[in-house]
Amino acid sequence: MTRYRERLSPSPWVFFATALVLPASIIVFAPIWDGTGWPVGVGVGIVLYAGALLVLILTSPVIEVTGDTLRVGRASIPLELIGECEAFTGADATAQRGRLMDVRAWLCIRGWVDPVVKMRIADPLDPTPYWLVSTRRPGDLIDAVSLRGSSS
Numbered sequence: 399m400t401r402y403r404e405r406l407s408p409s410p411w412v413f414f415a416t417a418l419v420l421p422a423s424i425i426v427f428a429p430i431w432d433g434t435g436w437p438v439g440v441g442v443g444i445v446l447y448a449g450a451l452l453v454l455i456l457t458s459p460v461i462e463v464t465g466d467t468l469r470v471g472r473a474s475i476p477l478e479l480i481g482e483c484e485a486f487t488g489a490d491a492t493a494q495r496g497r498l499m500d501v502r503a504w505l506c507i508r509g510w511v512d513p514v515v516k517m518r519i520a521d522p523l524d525p526t527p528y529w530l531v532s533t534r535r536p537g538d539l540i541d542a543v544s545l546r547g548s549s550s
Contacts, residue, residue, distance in 0.1 A: 402463040402542035406532055408454045409510040416454070419446045459506055461533060463542040468517075470506045470531055480529075480543055481520035485536035487513045500527050508532045515539050 420443035427439030459471035466477050486494045491514045495507055504526050507514060511532035518528045533539045 400462060400464050402461070402539055404461045404533060404535060404539070405458050406461065406506075406508050406511055406534075407458045408508075412454065412510050413451065416450045417447060419443055419450060459508075461506075461531060461539065463539070468543055470529070473504065473506070475519075475529070477543060477545065479519060479521045479524070481518035483518070483540045483543055484516045485513060485540060486516065487536070494530060499530065502527055504529045506531045517543060 420440075423443030423446060424436065424439035427435040427442060429435060430438070460469070462469045463477070468475050468477055468480065491512055494514055494516060499505075502525055507530060511534055513533055513536045515531050515533055515536045516528050517531065519526050531539070
C-alpha cells in the first residue's frame, strides 16, 4: 500500500534553460565548412538537447512511503527509525541545505525544488543524524512518514 509517492522531476524552467544547448551548438558548428555547418549544428543541438532531457527525466528520484518503509531514490529506511520531521521553505530551506547542514546527513536535494523535509534518525547507532529530502509537498510527506497520512 503506497501512502505517498512523488517524482522529483525537473521544473519547466530547467527544460527551457537546457534548450540553450541548441543555439550554442549552432554557433559552434555554423562557421565550419564555409558556413555550411548549420545543419550539423542543428543536428548536434537536437541530439544534445534530447540526451540532456532523457538524463534529467530518467535520473529524477522517486520518494515513496509504503507500509513500513520510506524509499528515496535507491535508499530506503524503515519508518520506525524515523524520528521528528520538520518542513522548511524559502530562506529556511536554503539554510538547511547550506550553512546549517550537518556533513553526516544523508541528502536527496534538487535545486529546482525549494521545500525540504528534515527527518531525524531515531537509531542511536546510526552515524547519520538525519535525512534531508527535497519535496514539493512537505506536509503530505511528513504526514505519510508519521503515519498520520491517509491513503493516496
